[in-house]
Amino acid sequence: MSRLQVVSGKGGTGKTTVAAALALALAKEGKRTLLVEVEGRQGIAQLFETEALPYEERKIAVAPGGGEVYALAIDPELALLDYLQMFYKLGSAGRALKKLGAIDFATTIAPGLRDVLLTGKACEAVRRKERSGRFTYDYVVMDAPPTGRITRFLNVNDEVAGLAKIGPIHNQAQAVMRVLKSPETAVHLVTLLEEMPVQETVDGIAELRSARLPVGRIIVNMVRPEVLDTADLELLRSVPRSTVARSLSSAGLGGARRGGHAERLVDPLLTQAEEYSERYTLEHEQRAVLAELGLPLHELPLFAEGMDLAGLYELARELREQGVS
Structure with missing residues (x-):
């Protein structure tokens, strides 16, 4: 040192x-x-x-x-x-x-x-x-x-x-x-x-x-922290909205009927997932740029x-x- x-x-x-x-x-x-x-x-x-x-x-x-x-x-x-x-x-x-x-x-x-x-x-x-x-x-x-x-x-x-x-x-x-x-x-x-x-x-x-x-x-x-990885994000993009609503309802977040609490949570949840996906992609791109510099690389939370x-x-x-x- x-x-x-x-x-x-x-x-x-x-x-x-x-x-x-x-x-x-x-x-x-x-x-x-x-x-x-x-x-x-x-x-x-x-x-x-x-x-x-x-x-x-x-x-x-x-x-x-x-x-x-x-x-x-x-x-x-x-x-x-x-x-x-x-x-x-x-x-x-x-x-x-x-x-x-x-x-x-x-x-x-x-x-x-x-x-x-x-x-x-x-x-x-x-x-x-x-x-x-x-x-x-x-x-x-x-x-x-x-x-x-x-x-x-x-x-x-x-x-x-x-x-x-x-x-x-x-x-x-x-x-x-x-x-x-x-x-x-x-x-x-x-x-x-x-x-x-x-x-x-x-x-x-x-x-x-x-x-x-x-x-x-x-x-x-x-x-x-990395909440979702690439496989999770790909899976989330392919899941129908109705499936997400049913999953939310099953978790106790509102009724399954259309217009219920679970239905209203779907769009904000998917929007948040998309924003996370964009940030996830950007961060991995920037890691690659830093790795190309050939120096020891450390991360702090x-x-x-x-x-x-x-x-x-x-x-x-x-x-x-x-x-x-």
């Missing part, structure tokens, strides 16, 4: 949920993971039902087997203060720059610098070691930007090429890219079994491969009642059973 696990996906596919479940899944048998958020949405805090995350690494969960999950919401301005302190020892002068708005100005006019700071903080956590020589974190999981900009976000070396040819910023970008383009990193894409998310996944993988960034797995999220902390642990268990951790 790569030590930096980057999770991206089209908006609405649940990439933050999958990233959180992956962090829990990897924190097995006493291992320690760091879950990193870079978009400032505090989605991780909501999932783990805790208060908003500060700019510090904080333990937010214990996984089965005693593993620990820490979380960090990276603030670009505070990351830049860390950077200035690390390379220039600015101390209080750096804080004064923040009050003057200089840091916000710098990250606004040079967005590439912002991405260097965000990815750099995650890569620093990957490389960090304790005095004993052991890595501080066994895995770092990044809840990354959506598929549409993940390649640009990760390919920070190109982003800062026009900002700095030499010096600390250039060196920092080079150090980040050595991690991001190595076997230490894997970029996973989250999708749904729908045409637009699948197409964006296909395009995103092509872009990542073109940039020589390491693609990991495809995780299909919110998969609905839809929780009809919504996602809560118990559901998050259930998704982590699903990932472990599917061999993701």
